[in-house]
Every structure is written in C-alpha cells, then in structure tokens.
Amino acid sequence: MVLQLSLFSVIDDDSYGLCVSTLSNLSGKPPILYSNFAAVLKPNPEFDIEQTNSKNQLIEQNRLRLCKAVPLEALEPDVSKRDYGKLKQYGDDTLNGFNLGMLEDMLHGSTDLDRMEIDEAVCPNDDTWALSISDIPAAGASRKVSSQAITESTILSSGGRSPSIVSFLSELGYVLDFRLLTIGIKFNMSNKVFLEVSKIWQVQGAESTKQLTKGGFLIKAFVNVAKGTDIKSINHGTNALLGLQKELSGYIDLSIPDRKSMDSRLENLSDL
Amino acid sequence: MHSTIIFVERSAPATITAFHDILSNELISIKEKWSFEFKTFRLTVKNLLPDSTRLMHSITLSHMENKSVIVKNKSAIVTSVAQGGLLEGLTLNGCSSGVCESFDNLLASKLSNLWTQRQSIKGDFGSTYQTTELVIRATNVFSYGGFKGLLIEIICEDDVSDQEFEQRVSKIRNYLKEISIEDYKICGDFMNPQKRDFICDLAHQYIRVLEL
Numbered sequence: 001m002v003l004q005l006s007l008f009s010v011i012d013d014d015s016y017g018l019c020v021s022t023l024s025n026l027s028g029k030p031p032i033l034y035s036n037f038a039a040v041l042k043p044n045p046e047f048d049i050e051q052t053n054s055k056n057q058l059i060e061q062n063r064l065r066l067c068k069a070v071p072l073e074a075l076e077p078d079v080s081k082r083d084y085g086k087l088k089q090y091g092d093d094t095l096n097g098f099n100l101g102m103l104e105d106m107l108h109g110s111t112d113l114d115r116m117e118i119d120e121a122v123c124p125n126d127d128t129w130a131l132s133i134s135d136i137p138a139a140g141a142s143r144k145v146s147s148q149a150i151t152e153s154t155i156l157s158s159g160g161r162s163p164s165i166v167s168f169l170s171e172l173g174y175v176l177d178f179r180l181l182t183i184g185i186k187f188n189m190s191n192k193v194f195l196e197v198s199k200i201w202q203v204q205g206a207e208s209t210k211q212l213t214k215g216g217f218l219i220k221a222f223v224n225v226a227k228g229t230d231i232k233s234i235n236h237g238t239n240a241l242l243g244l245q246k247e248l249s250g251y252i253d254l255s256i257p258d259r260k261s262m263d264s265r266l267e268n269l270s271d272l
Numbered sequence: 273m274h275s276t277i278i279f280v281e282r283s284a285p286a287t288i289t290a291f292h293d294i295l296s297n298e299l300i301s302i303k304e305k306w307s308f309e310f311k312t313f314r315l316t317v318k319n320l321l322p323d324s325t326r327l328m329h330s331i332t333l334s335h336m337e338n339k340s341v342i343v344k345n346k347s348a349i350v351t352s353v354a355q356g357g358l359l360e361g362l363t364l365n366g367c368s369s370g371v372c373e374s375f376d377n378l379l380a381s382k383l384s385n386l387w388t389q390r391q392s393i394k395g396d397f398g399s400t401y402q403t404t405e406l407v408i409r410a411t412n413v414f415s416y417g418g419f420k421g422l423l424i425e426i427i428c429e430d431d432v433s434d435q436e437f438e439q440r441v442s443k444i445r446n447y448l449k450e451i452s453i454e455d456y457k458i459c460g461d462f463m464n465p466q467k468r469d470f471i472c473d474l475a476h477q478y479i480r481v482l483e484l
Contacts, residue, residue, distance in 0.1 A: 001373070043386070047319065049316075049386060053384035054384070054388045067362075132369075133378070133382045152368060152369060152372055153351055153373055154353070155375075156349075156351060157349070158350070159350070160348040160472060161464050163347075168344070168349045171344040184366070224370065224371070
C-alpha cells in the first residue's frame, strides 16, 4: 500500500507557456511529455454484494482503476515533433486525428487480426496494466497535504477463452464505468516531488471525447511514500511539498482538494 | 514449450524419493529448488445465475519468476510483484506509483467482500530434474499442514511436435508404473486451443489436477 501525498492547483490555457518555463527553471530540467489511458471499473450493479466480508469487517466498494501508458506517437501517428508545446494545441473536446479505436482494442482485445499486428508494432509486447484501488484521502482539518492510500497490483497479460482484460475483470465482478485519457507533462522536482501539468479527456467510445479540463490544466504535485508506516518519509515528503507550495505561492497556489472529489467509492456518484 | 501436470493423490511423502530413484538413470543434472502455491477463492455474490461458476483460482510459481496466474471461468490474467524495470514504463507515465502488491493481497484486502479464500495448497522446496528430453519438477503437496499428494510438472523446452511430447511424457508415465503408481490425475490441456499461451495453459493444468 502506497501513501500518496499531494497538492493540487489549476492554471488556464493562456498561462501554460510561462508556467512551463517557470517550472523548468525551478526544477532545472526540461519537462517530460507523458500520456496514459485509464479505465475505471465499478462492481457489477446487477450483483447483490455484501458490505462485509466473512470476518464481518466492513469493506467499502471502491472503483478499480486500470491504467497503462499510451505513447502519443501511437495515438496520433502523423505528427513528427513532440514536446511540451504540443499540449497547447489540445484545447478542445475533440482530439482530431487521434486513433481512439486503439484504446478500445486495448481494453477489449482487437478482433481484426491485421490491426492487431500493427498495434503490436507500435506498442511492442506491452500488455502490462497497473490495477489500483484508492481509498478516500485521510480526513482531518489540521492536514497540510492530502494523503491517500493506494493499493496496486500489476497485470502482465491476459489469456484464456476470451483473452481481454475486460472479460477477466467482468469475471471478477467489475464492469466498465468510464474511461479517461490523460496527456500531460511531468517535472522531476527536488526532494522526490513530482509535478504534473495535464489535460484530461473522458473517452466515450471510439468516436467521442469530452475534455474535463477545458480551458485549463490540472496541476498535481505529489510524493509517493512506499510504506504508510514510514513516518520519517511521510514527514519528509510533507515538508518537501510544503516547501514547493511556499516557493510557488502567489503564482500557482497549491492546495488540498476536497477529499470527496478524490473518493472512488461506489456511493459517491455526485462528481462523476 | 509444452507442459503436463500429474497429481498423485494416492501416494506417501516418501513416494517422491522413489520417483527420484527411478529417474536417476536419465538425469543430466538436478537444478534449483522450486515451490508453488494454489489458492481457491469463492464469489460471495448471492444473486448469481445458477449455472455460473463461483470459483476462482490463483497459482503462483516460483520457477516462472514468481508470476501468479489468476483464472476464473477460463479467463485468465498473469500478474507479478516484480519491481523495477517492468514498472518503469508505467511509473514514468503516471500509471503506477511503483510499489506493487500481489493480486492475492488485493483480493484479500480490498475485494474480500466479493471474494473469500477457500483453500490453500502448497508445494515447498520441490526438486527440479533435467533429463535429455524434459525438465521435471516434483514436490510433495500440503494443505494446511496435511499431506495431500505428489505433484509432478513436466515441461519440454525444445521445439517439438505435440506427438513427440506425448511420447516423452508416456516414458515418464511408464516410470511411474514401475513404482506402481497408476492412479493419478493428469492434464495437458490448453485453456484456449486456438491461442496457446504457455503460462496460462500451465496454470490451467495445475487447476485441473488440483481442484477437488
């Protein structure tokens, strides 16, 4: 179980260029462009699921997050140069020229044999998914940073009669809820702090996307602590985040988000 | 790669020694120790369709880089707790925090309202024999401390035909006959004959011989 300490903020589209150069100066390194695709699954609503386990402990029904890296060059085959400046072009709901069908194939398994070979050429041998379950962030008014426990496992591949990851997870009792595509840049700051500036789209089938960060960018600064009991590292991470918060204050105001907005439990539907 | 699993329920803890002795003329070398763990989980959902299966199995094999295969209803995933290189791509792209747990742990902690563990069968400190034709792994199997039987895993790493592999396996079966073991479960099936996948098929074979 990883403890993720984090602070969030937003900037608008026009501030992006200046923000990137400021953060690059601060971190001393250029940003790294990244993109990932996440499928969020919920327990099958047709199932009558107990709230408690055999030991009579209360178990909250959380959503599962299934996530893997999607190289931009695979999504958008025709563009040659890719750096942080690319993100400025993605202001809209739609992602023109993006091969969104590929995302569907990744989840459900491609039925078209020819296309499968092409996909394999683009993303070599990579069937690996990260599967994680996040708890609601810890409560308490005196907290200086948001802290969220994340349980994670790695799925290397799927096989069997219908060899898609989604068909296995439906056997597990989970069905697709929504899908998100994130494109962003990442800064490696001092003291193990990562800072991500990203745009997020909700993917609705192979054709349609809706940008959830329209008009701006989400900023997330975080530190991962491998063990929730490692108080020393937690304190260290908290101080590192607070240091960054202080350094950026007045420009980017990093703050703790409402913990309900980071709640993945099934009952919490209001924000989704 | 081909594989077949044999499970001899009617055996004694000493049978493995007899098996070793009968194999010894064929042996090139004795290789690393190995172990496996087999767990069964049961779906606790009440309103399932009557004909749907409730059982899910997980099998972890030390000699397959400690990978686990989780199988339900002939649908499978391969998972691993491997750190480092494998996770790097996921971590760099913000998918993973870089610290992984086994899928069994995930089931036991976060999904325990859906899945309850039913049984655990283990084989520890088994032997690996290399012959000219095959890699044979044998181990005594225990469940909660009680002896359950002898498990033999036969793998052929050469690129041979199915028939050739059958023949090599039947040689081993003849050896078993010589030490008067004739009553056992054997499985060399594939999970999905149209699309073979070595580790998934291996897991399928384990499950077929071990499930009660």
